[in-house]
Structure formats: C-alpha cells, structure tokens
Amino acid sequence: MPSFLLFISSTLQDDNWGETTTAITGTSEHSISQEDIARISKDMEDSVGLDCKRYLGLTIASFLGLLVFLTPIAFILLPPILWREELEPCGTICEGLFISVSFKLLILLIGTWALFFRKQRADMPRVFVFRAVLLVLIFLFVVSYWLFYGVRILDSRDRNYQGIVQYAVSLVDALLFIHYLAIVLLELRQLQPMFTLQVVRSTDGESRFYSLGHMSIQRAALVVLENYYKDFTIYNPNLLTASKFRAAKHMAGLKVYNVDGPSNNATGQSRAMIAAAARRRDSSHNELYYEEAEHERRVKKRRARLVVAVEEAFIHIQRLQDEEQQKAPGEVMDPREAAQAIFPSMARALQKYLRTTRQQHYHSMESILQHLAFCITNSMTPKAFLERYLSAGPTLQYDKDRWLSTQWRLISDEAVTNGLQDGIVFVLKCLDFSLIVNVKKIPFIILSEEFIDPKSHKFVLRLQSETSV
Numbered sequence: 001m002p003s004f005l006l007f008i009s010s011t012l013q014d015d016n017w018g019e020t021t022t023a024i025t026g027t028s029e030h031s032i033s034q035e036d037i038a039r040i041s042k043d044m045e046d047s048v049g050l051d052c053k054r055y056l057g058l059t060i061a062s063f064l065g066l067l068v069f070l071t072p073i074a075f076i077l078l079p080p081i082l083w084r085e086e087l088e089p090c091g092t093i094c095e096g097l098f099i100s101v102s103f104k105l106l107i108l109l110i111g112t113w114a115l116f117f118r119k120q121r122a123d124m125p126r127v128f129v130f131r132a133v134l135l136v137l138i139f140l141f142v143v144s145y146w147l148f149y150g151v152r153i154l155d156s157r158d159r160n161y162q163g164i165v166q167y168a169v170s171l172v173d174a175l176l177f178i179h180y181l182a183i184v185l186l187e188l189r190q191l192q193p194m195f196t197l198q199v200v201r202s203t204d205g206e207s208r209f210y211s212l213g214h215m216s217i218q219r220a221a222l223v224v225l226e227n228y229y230k231d232f233t234i235y236n237p238n239l240l241t242a243s244k245f246r247a248a249k250h251m252a253g254l255k256v257y258n259v260d261g262p263s264n265n266a267t268g269q270s271r272a273m274i275a276a277a278a279r280r281r282d283s284s285h286n287e288l289y290y291e292e293a294e295h296e297r298r299v300k301k302r303r304a305r306l307v308v309a310v311e312e313a314f315i316h317i318q319r320l321q322d323e324e325q326q327k328a329p330g331e332v333m334d335p336r337e338a339a340q341a342i343f344p345s346m347a348r349a350l351q352k353y354l355r356t357t358r359q360q361h362y363h364s365m366e367s368i369l370q371h372l373a374f375c376i377t378n379s380m381t382p383k384a385f386l387e388r389y390l391s392a393g394p395t396l397q398y399d400k401d402r403w404l405s406t407q408w409r410l411i412s413d414e415a416v417t418n419g420l421q422d423g424i425v426f427v428l429k430c431l432d433f434s435l436i437v438n439v440k441k442i443p444f445i446i447l448s449e450e451f452i453d454p455k456s457h458k459f460v461l462r463l464q465s466e467t468s469v
Contacts (some may be wrong), residue, residue: 065116073105076098082154108176115183134182190215198228203432208228215420231397336369338373372385410429
C-alpha cells in the first residue's frame with residue numbers, strides 16, 4: 001500500500017507544449033521544496049510502521065492457519081509413531097475416515113484461501129473486530145483440542161485407533177463450521193442494505209449516495225473511498241480560484257482616505273471598507289453574469305475549433321492508412337507513429353481549450369499521445385477521443401500522480417470499530433479537501449396489497465350537446 005500524501009507539486013510540466021510542438025519530443029522539469037522533502041520523509045516513516053503492522057498480522061494469521069491444518073494430521077500420525085504395537089488394527093470404517101478427513105481438509109484449505117488470503121485493499125487504522133474474534137476463537141478451539149488430546153490420548157496411550165481418527169474428524173468438522181461462521185460474519189452480514197450514506201465533497205459540494213449494510217465505520221469509509229475514485233469527478237483546485245480572484249479584485253478596487261488625520265485607529269478604516277463593499281455588492285452580480293457569459297463564449301469557441309481540428313486530423317490519418325496499404329511493409333506506420341504524425345495539427349487547439357477549462361495540469365503531452373495511439377489502434381472516432389477532454393471524468397481516468405488524494409485520515413466522534421448507526425457523521429480528510437459522510441438509516445417500509453377486480457374497469461361516455469364526436 002503506497003503511503004504518500006501528495007507528490008503532484010514535485011513534478012512540473014511545460015504548459016506551452018501546444019505552442020512549441022513541431023516534432024514529437026518532450027521535456028520534463030523536476031523541482032522539490034523543503035516542505036515536500038519533510039512530507040516525504042514523514043510518509044516514509046509512517047509507511048514503515050504500516051508495513052510492520054501489516055506483516056505482523058499476516059505472520060500471525062499464517063502461523064495459526066498452519067497450526068490448524070497440521071493439527072488433525074498430527075492427531076492421526078502420533079499414535080502409530082509412538083505406540084504402534086499397542087494399537088488395535090484399523091478396520092474398514094477407520095480407513096474410510098481417512099478419505100473423509102482428507103477431502104474435508106482439502107475443502108477447508110480451498111475455502112480458507114478464498115476467504116482470508118486475499119490481497120489487502122487498504123491499511124485500516126484499527127483491527128477488524130470480527131476477524132480478530134474469529135482468530136482468537138480458532139486459537140482457543142485448537143488449544144482445547146490439544147489439551148484434551150494430550151490428557152486423554154497421549155498420557156493414557158489409548159489403543160482404540162478408530163476412536164482417535166474419529167476425534168480428528170470431529171476437529172475438522174468443527175473447523176468447517178467455524179469457516180461457515182466466518183463467511184456469515186465477514187461476507188453475508190453486510191450484503192443487505194440497511195443504511196444510506198450521503199458523501200459530500202467539501203470544496204465544490206459534489207455529492208453521491210451509497211447503500212451499505214451492517215459494517216464498522218472504518219470499513220464503510222473504505223467502501224466510500226473505493227467508490228469515490230470511480231464516481232466523483234476529479235478534484236480541480238483551479239476551478240475554485242476564480243471566485244477568490246473576483247473577491248480580491250473587488251477589495252483591491254476600494255480605497256480608504258483618512259481625512260481626520262492619523263488619530264483614528266484601524267477599526268474605522270475597516271468599517272469604511274466593509275461599508276464600501278456592501279454598496280458595491282448590488283452591482284457585483286452584473287459583473288459575475290458577464291464574466292460567466294464571456295467564459296462560456298470562449299469555451300464554446302475553442303471547443304468548436306478543437307472539434308474541427310481533431311476531425312481533420314483523424315480524416316488525414318485515415319487517408320494515410322489507405323495510402324500506406326499500397327506501400328512496402330517496412331514503410332507502414334504503427335499507431336504510435338500515426339499519433340505522432342497528426343498530433344501537431346491539433347496540439348495548439350487542444351492546449352488552448354484545456355487552458356480555458358483549467359484542465360492543462362491533468363493532461364501531459366505523453367498521456368495525450370498514448371490516448372491518441374489507443375484510439376487509433378481500436379479505430380475509435382474523433383468524438384470518442386475528445387470525450388476525455390471535453391468533460392471532467394472520474395479520478396481513475398487520470399494518472400495516479402495527478403489524483404491529489406492518496407492517503408486519507410478518518411475523523412469520527414465514535415470509535416471507528418463501532419457499527420454504522422443512524423445520524424452518525426464522519427469525515428474523510430486528505431491534504432486539499434474533505435469528504436463529509438452522513439449516515440441515514442433506510443426507513444421501514446409498509447407495503448400493503450390492494451385487489452382491484454378487472455371486471456370493475458367499466459366506463460360511461462357522457463356527451464354534451466355542444467360536443468362533436
């Protein structure tokens with residue numbers, strides 16, 4: 001699990017790739033600040049602790065699993081090794097038990113591998129309570145069987161070998177029941193939806209709703225984050241700077257003159273600025289309206305230029321493909337070469353559009369070339385190529401180094417190991433924004449049945465004297 005907060009600011013790219021593109025080449029500039037170095041070092045220290053906790057839990061689980069599978073085999077093999085001459089002969093029923101315990105152990109092995117030995121999706125702040133309870137239960141169960149085996153069989157050197165094998169079979173049966181209990185607690189219990197979670201992003205107010213079953217707060221937070229990367233549009237901080245710039249521009253246009261001399265304090269100046277800002281508030285909505293209208297006009301204009309440029313480029317590559325079919329095999333272009341050939345004709349229009357919509361820092365020249373080559377390979381249309389750039393997509397659509405959110409902090413008034421309840425609010429916080437999660441219980445629905453006789457569907461046509469039919 002990667003443990004880093006934010007590395008986007010440490011990798012910068014040239015924003016003028018559209019204006020300077022005459023050949024398909026690229027340069028990258030790297031810079032890093034002292035704050036980034038301190039953050040990286042802290043993340044590395046945190047990652048060491050998380051890795052130790054993860055491997056410790058995996059080691060304990062592996063040791064316990066090995067103990068569980070070797071215990072029935074040891075129960076069967078120890079008597080013949082220690083007192084073979086004193087054992088009663090194993091009959092047909094005893095030999096049939098060997099087959100039974102073998103297949104049961106195989107089924108238990110496959111089920112344990114499928115349920116427990118899966119790649120970990122995330123690092124949790126606390127242990128999974130049900131998993132820990134199951135591990136403790138299995139440990140106590142196996143220890144109890146060993147104590148009984150040591151006192152009643154090893155010490156007394158029991159001669160009934162069929163009873164010893166039956167004892168091992170009973171252990172395997174009990175382990176299969178515990179595995180069924182694990183499936184119910186870890187998988188089936190959370191399937192039925194019981195709560196509705198409203199997830200709101202703190203910066204722009206974008207929200208989604210999810211239905212979940214009975215689970216802890218930390219596991220619900222994990223489900224929310226997994227859905228966030230595929231459902232929410234990528235967070236773009238540049239879209240939030242317009243309102244701040246507009247407010248700063250309005251305040252910068254205010255000037256305060258101290259006509260009474262330096263005797264007045266700063267409080268009077270502040271009040272004067274607030275009063276002047278209030279007087280200008282009535283006209284600020286007109287400025288906002290015209291600014292948004294001008295921005296929409298520019299976006300539509302540059303979008304039209306981009307669509308025309310891309311369509312012409314794709315027509316050109318189709319003509320090139322028709323011409324290349326008649327050439328020698330050594331002269332035929334591959335998708336990468338074809339993308340490099342048509343990219344300069346659309347680069348300038350694409351860059352201007354991305355700058356206008358403030359998306360230029362999410363799309364590097366290399367990523368655009370890869371996407372263009374992918375579209376050419378799969379015979380995709382210009383509209384399919386442009387879909388990624390005309391509207392913001394989910395976070396998973398972009399490169400991982402541009403996600404702006406990888407490590408999260410869970411803030412909750414309740415213990416994160418507690419289950420979901422109606423009215424609980426918890427926050428998932430990263431470096432730039434937060435996700436506020438509000439839990440609501442799904443209401444109990446009373447559904448009644450009402451029978452309507454099909455023969456009762458009879459109607460009468462009433463005609464007035466002035467109505468024409």
